[in-house]
Amino acid sequence: MTDWPPGLLISAPASGTGKTTVMLGLLRALAEDGLEVQPFKSGPDYIDPAFHRAASGRASFNLDTWAMDGALLDAVAARADGADLCIGEGSMGLYDGVATEGLSGFGSSAETAARMGWPVVLVLDVGGQAQSAAATALGFASYRPDLPFAGVILNRVASPRHERLTRLGMERAGLPVLGVLPRRGDLTLPERHLGLIQAVEHPDLETAIAGYASFLRAHVDLGAIRDAAGGGAAHGARDLPPPPARRIALAQDAAFSFTYPHILDAWRAAGAEILPFSPLADEAPAPDADLVWLPGGYPELHAGTIAAAQRFLIGLRRHAETRPVHGECGGYMALGEALIDKEGTRHAMAGLLGLVTSYEKRKFHLGYRRAVLEVPMPGLGAGAALRGHEFHYSTILEQPDAPLARVANADGEPVPETGSRRGTVTGTFFHLISTEGAWRAS
Template structure:
């Protein structure tokens, strides 16, 4: 069977896309359908929920950071062995940056490129017939993006549902379900956004409740029938980041968990082996690995335990004497000399680079980034450009004296200066790498 796909989109963040997507994924899995989730844009959190709902690893599809061949290959890989792929949009369906045709990062780019229909989730709280004007606007805004149907969310009553649904259907769009207001469907938030799937208490019960709601509220047969066949894709090799080594020691626990699934899969496809270790369990990177990678995460929440993890700290110092070590975002924070947590308490960190960071003195940094490498490191060779993004609230309170690692520009190419650090075999920055530029 050829896998079929559709996109779950909305006018804005907070409309209920994630809850609807997770519920649909689990509901389809209950039917014996082999379904896989995907997420547009740079998002670590939602693919974890998708994986929990389906039992299949999620994937990110980012039209700004990833070139067309890589996008094609990743969607093809997601479709292999699956019956359906449900792509959850980030933010609003058309929200992206003006960086060239169909390279905006918006989910609408994916809808147009892959001819994937859109299931539009509308939060209709505080409105009725106006919902039809919004739905109609989405239907005509981009002729290459097809709205297959509408799901009403946060509906107050049967009268409210009929007012919205009748107006939308009169405008020529089918309404494929209506979800009543339900605070139990909200995904809890934390200081950097949503709680990770692995941190959600009673995760299975929560996902099953969402599936129960979607089975009751949506016409799943019509939604599945609206999905379109997914065509064969291309070869990701030219645009995917090369593995940083043959055996990669990769930190993975509640302090370090933000590494894109496509990086892990493409590294493995290129022959690399991933060897996981847990700094929070006071484990050191295995000595038979030839590179160590500290991903992003929440080291500021566990700074005390990391400071007391003597085996981890000594093992990292020993590893860095002869082999490359790279950290991004949270991993970069851990490589510095200190982290100040949200309560203003300063904890010593690895000291392999000279900077110090603070979460008490918060400053949000968010956006796409183009990084030109100033030296060879785990993410590429000197002079190469890598695309990715930055998202953190930590501020640098002491820049230290290390040489910079990258020259950064935003998603439109506007220069932002030099960033990151390198000292001996150790490199790092707040920049999250996604694909070759």
Template sequence: MTPGLLVAAPRSSSGKTTVTLALMRALRRRGLRVQGAKCGPDYIDPAFHQAATGAPSVNLDSFAMPDALLDGVADLAMTDADLVVAEGSMGLFDGIVAQEGVTGANADIAARYGWPVILVLDVSGSAQSAAAVALGCAAYDPRIRIAGVILNKVASARHRRLVEAGLSRIGMPVLGALMRDAGLSLPERHLGLVQARETGDLDARLDRLADLAEAGIDLDAVLAAAASTGLPGGPTALPRPPGQRIAVASDAAFSFLYPHLEIGWRRAGAELVAFSPLADEAPGSDCDACWLPGGYPELHAGTLATAQGFLDGLRAFAKDKPVHGECGGYMVLGRSLEDAEGVTHPMAGLLPVETSYRARRLHLGYRVATLVAGCVLGEAGARLVGHEFHYASELTDAPAREIALAEATDAEGVPRGLAGHRDGHVTGSFFHLISG
């Protein structure tokens, strides 16, 4: 089976993405077919993985994906690849409170597929004490194996010697180091990194990261650390498409569609037809379903409000064909969107929703939704799992049951009330669908 490894860290903001992209690009330079994966519900990093490797990346989520879907997506990752490089999210063991193996933590993925962990240590505020952190990670979960560490934000040669002295005391291999360099950071905005498609000098940045990896990381040791992927051997599945020919909004305002959905729909024989609302394009009349992914409509609200071809075409499409919007797409399906400056922009008016980005408040976490009525997402009572990550708020009251999309809980079963809206063929909610 295709070998793989997991790049993880004890906590967020340790440099996982930087190290992952550096490894991907450097190993691709060697002629290897590198396949990226991202642990957990992240839709920005996989686009950077694709830019670094030339192949679509996928998400692997032990909480949101049932076993058959999780293994189906992992199998996708191994297809036509020489190596799978998975990137963790948050800290290595961070997840929900649940039984072992379904917490959504990076460690679940490493354990399920037998992937050794390369631990990224941000040593900017420590020296020998970094070894204690690495030792704790190595001992915390007997299901996983830490193959070695890569040091990040090293201040000097002397600093590196001190850190390595501590690591040598616990017998932890150091596979490389990256020096402290503010120029390595990718640009960010409120949901994380600026999208890959908006990072104009991305190729140059990736090449620079590869140069640093070749100079500072033992790539041969990294390759030697990878282990053959062990699929459990049960049934596998991929997501079912919402139609045969699906119009998918795709531009700087609409881009957060999980790769496994897109790949799964295509594998099932569906055709995805991209259109750009920002270019005033409407969903094609020859399509039988329309999907408005999340993204950054709040940054383009003025343009969307005046895109009459898009809005009129969307309204006409929705008269007799299903339209679904998630997060940003949900906001655009509503009556209005208030931007950060307090300017209210009219939207499609297909759902009785008014949203605002002016008073920012973080909404974050898994959502388990039970559909109130049948729709393009499934039959009444169907269970969906998704994730919310946005700063916008609804100005309108919570929906009545007769127009609500679903009844929702968080990952631990705490009720979240009625979520989303439906009206005729149109549905939408703030959560991004992962499985259902």
């Protein structure tokens, strides 16, 4: 049995209210105060955890009630071992989820908070309103009576008078005000079409996070935040999923940067050796690796460099002659025949699959995916049902290879992004989060 540390969930009525900057500032400020703070991200977002790690010094993990069953949620939550406090960041609005229930729920941040016993801190953008903000907060606090509610942080407050009037509304509603953040235009993180830029691309991330921490320290009651934490019940130990191979060559650079953190943690915990290499630096995968894994990322921003990386491409093709290669999203695109960038330039990729994708003709793909494998892929047998998430703007021009899986969205509707297989090579547009039931070996 393991005692989880108490925690809080930082959420909001909607996206774009400032919860990520609040989250990063809190993580750093509490760490500066000597606390071991374990960050989590509710939902499938794959960019925020790297920012969390930079702010807290601890790896951040996703908790997802649509894609994870109770056993896996417990296993991921156990990554907080040794921490003093957990802080989770919500996604979208507090109660936003998908239409169809998944393994443990609909994927909402409220479900994550309820399961973990974490009181909710609601970051409320009060621009353009005063006492009326309390009605919004009260609605969120009372919408689900079983959900613990810690209080609110008022964001983008225009003046002392604005603060006084907004506080009056909160007092009338009986809602604690844990902080008041004055309006500032420089408290935003750089973005691109998939949301925030990657943490590794931020021009001065450390300075930005230190600034958020100073701002939060000046305007938020950190003692009240700590005191509001809850949960921390004892739960049985759980196992994370096994690795798909013993020696895994993992592409890691600005073009190939994302695999869900609990997946990599599981591989390492089970004794797998992760052998990082950089395609952008024209590094070949380790010649003695059992498996090459190309994660998602932004290959479309580096397509010319990838096409010219002959040591990487030759090494990858040589590996694929006898041993498995798998790509997710951006990694899948790089395994294909070609990638067309937003200017319309065609770049030759590895050619291990026939996939041709284009960013000149953008098409938005977003959502959970359930896939039933037609054939084995590394670490998983035919017939295994997988849960994952897809988020990209590429358009498929050609997908000639045999499908890897039957893939559907969260409502069970088939999608054309079935993934591909050719010989030892497989690829998917979705990022793997979990399997249904026990992980089945191939």
